[in-house]
Amino acid sequence: MALFKIIKYEGDNSTFVWKSPVEDFNTMSQLIVHQSQEAVFFKNGQALDLFEAGRYTLQTQNIPLIRNFLNLPTGGKTPFHCEVYFVNKTQQMAIKWGTDSQVQYMDPKYNFPLQIGASGEMTLSVSDSRRLLVKIIGTESGITQSELVAKFRSYLMSKIKPYIASVMQNADYSIFEVDARMDEFSTKLHEILKPDFNEYGISLDKFFVTTIAKPEGETAYERFKDLHIRQYADVAQAQLKQKIDIIEQQTEAQKIVIESQAIAQKRAQEGYTYAQERGFDVSEKIAENEAVGEFTNMGVGFGTMAGVGGAVGGMVGGMMNEAMTSATQPAAANLDPMAEFKMKIEKLKLMKESGILSEEEFEMQKKALLSSL
Numbered sequence: 526m527a528l529f530k531i532i533k534y535e536g537d538n539s540t541f542v543w544k545s546p547v548e549d550f551n552t553m554s555q556l557i558v559h560q561s562q563e564a565v566f567f568k569n570g571q572a573l574d575l576f577e578a579g580r581y582t583l584q585t586q587n588i589p590l591i592r593n594f595l596n597l598p599t600g601g602k603t604p605f606h607c608e609v610y611f612v613n614k615t616q617q618m619a620i621k622w623g624t625d626s627q628v629q630y631m632d633p634k635y636n637f638p639l640q641i642g643a644s645g646e647m648t649l650s651v652s653d654s655r656r657l658l659v660k661i662i663g664t665e666s667g668i669t670q671s672e673l674v675a676k677f678r679s680y681l682m683s684k685i686k687p688y689i690a691s692v693m694q695n696a697d698y699s700i701f702e703v704d705a706r707m708d709e710f711s712t713k714l715h716e717i718l719k720p721d722f723n724e725y726g727i728s729l730d731k732f733f734v735t736t737i738a739k740p741e742g743e744t745a746y747e748r749f750k751d752l753h754i755r756q757y758a759d760v761a762q763a764q765l766k767q768k769i770d771i772i773e774q775q776t777e778a779q780k781i782v783i784e785s786q787a788i789a790q791k792r793a794q795e796g797y798t799y800a801q802e803r804g805f806d807v808s809e810k811i812a813e814n815e816a817v818g819e820f821t822n823m824g825v826g827f828g829t830m831a832g833v834g835g836a837v838g839g840m841v842g843g844m845m846n847e848a849m850t851s852a853t854q855p856a857a858a859n860l861d862p863m864a865e866f867k868m869k870i871e872k873l874k875l876m877k878e879s880g881i882l883s884e885e886e887f888e889m890q891k892k893a894l895l896s897s898l
Contacts, residue, residue, distance in 0.1 A: 532564070533557035541617070541651065542658065543667040552588075556581040561615045562653045566591055567608040567874040570664070574653045584698050612654040617670050617729055618653040622648050624826035625682050627738075630690040634699035635749045641700065643689055643740035645711070649673070649722070656726030673727075680721075681771070700746075701753045703737055709830035710734055869894055 532554060534543050535746060557580050558564045564576040566588070573590040581587060623644030632639050649670075651657055661676065662668055668676075692713050698706050715732035724727040740746045792798065870891065877887040 543611045563612045616650045618648045630694045645733040645735040652728035653726035
């Protein structure tokens with residue numbers, strides 16, 4: 526019987542477990558275990574010695590469990606029959622997963638029932654070669670990545686759907702915010718699922734949820750979606766309006782400043798003051814008043830009024846009071862005394878506002894009118 530001397534596996538990384546077709550060896554055979562591999566010797570369905578990366582000469586000293594199992598004599602080339610499994614310990618990345626049916630739960634924020642689907646990718650590696658071989662492989666000749674995923678699919682679905690429902694229902698965000706919290710959602714599912722995979726000697730190194738299939742078009746979902754969007758849109762709209770109002774107010778204030786500066790510059794260029802300009806306005810209004818239409822014929826025209834101000838205000842106030850009295854006498858016979866009084870008071874107010882009369886002078890004139898009643 527030919528006894529093989531070299532035992533090794535040089536397959537691709539998509540294979541998780543490969544069983545050597547050679548089962549008859551001698552104690553001086555060479556075992557080559559590549560980096561990221563482990564080799565496990567089986568006899569009668571029992572996992573015996575495990576070898577990590579390296580080159581080994583199979584002697585009774587370094588295969589103690591086989592020696593005890595077979596009762597091998599020491600020294601020389603001793604033949605033995607054994608099964609050897611090579612386990613790939615590299616990380617198997619970009620393994621896709623997805624729910625095979627919808628997951629039902631109550632949205633935590635809006636409290637309405639939802640049905641969603643989920644999918645993504647995961648990264649797996651072997652954490653315990655013996656456990657994987659005993660619990661998953663059994664007597665099979667090996668297992669590829671796709672075969673392992675197929676074996677785990679039903680198991681994964683039975684675990685992940687209630688986990689998704691639990692995580693979503695206990696979250697502090699709604700279905701409409703889950704896209705922004707996908708990392709947090711994936712991390713929580715990853716932590717929950719890891720012990721379930723470790724039970725079979727598989728390490729769930731990474732787990733990502735990349736897509737949430739929402740029930741677009743359903744009445745309840747669309748109604749709450751509109752409500753969710755509006756509550757943020759209304760706030761944003763109110764904030765935008767407030768900013769626009771502030772900008773408009775600032776613009777109007779700036780316009781007033783610019784206009785005021787332009788008017789002041791115009792007065793300075795034309796050689797008159799604000800008080801004199803108010804005098805022009807008062808003179809125009811007095812000239813337009815029918816009750817004092819003759820006032821301009823007394824020699825007090827717009828040019829004279831423009832020069833009124835400061836120290837001569839009291840004198841001019843007296844002159845105007847006398848002029849107003851004489852100018853309104855012909856018409857006084859036709860006026861009610863109270864109406865005449867109101868008219869004179871209004872004229873006095875106008876003169877005070879224009880700066881022709883001071884507050885003190887206005888009060889004196891008002892008292893004089895009151896005493897004449």
